[in-house]
Amino acid sequence: MFYFGWWDLIPIPGFLLALYAQFKLRSLYAKYHAVPQSRGMNGAEVAQAILDRAGIRDVAIEACPGELTDHYDPKARVLRLSESNFRVSSLSAIGVAAHEAGHAIQHKERYAPLEMRMSIVGVTNFATSAGMILFFIGLFIHSGWMLQLGIWCYSAIVIFQVITLPVEFDASRRAKLVLGELGLVDREEGEAIRKVLGAAALTYVAGLATALLELLRMIALANTVRNRD
């Protein structure tokens, strides 16, 4: 009943890309986390400076545990920086902080892809889990329509990952722009931050590739099961 076959090879390029992206992000992040910003500003100070300039007063900046756990929470209107990025002055810290502040600016400006992403996050989580369950039940009881339904539900994650790309790329674009406008980085520092944010962007491309290839694997497996019956 467990159908192992050539389709299990389909996700491999996605896994490899995800591994490479994580490795690249972690090594570039570590490299530039050891380089202090010229004025000695930490991530929290830079995020605050960007929010102030954008006229955003209802977003709090907090520290959160872990490494590279930084995120903007649009529901709570909180910009959370990992402890180290919050308090340490480094090019990585201010790059990440500026990126998260970029999300807060997107939220203020009602940037369409962010709004869309916020509105589908709940249904995506549900549909993805339901899709996996339906698919496995479909395999177990040899039900073609259930396999099909599982695939349709699971495809929600692919749509979500596609919408994530403009949200993330735009936040980084805003980050680089505003750091320059506020005079917080010189050319060399800007170049280092561009590298770190570029590596972070690659992890989102890898996320999309992983979801897409997983979907293709499900389709290939469903077709094989259907042709056998």
Ligand SMILES: [Zn+2]
């Ligand atoms: Zn982001």
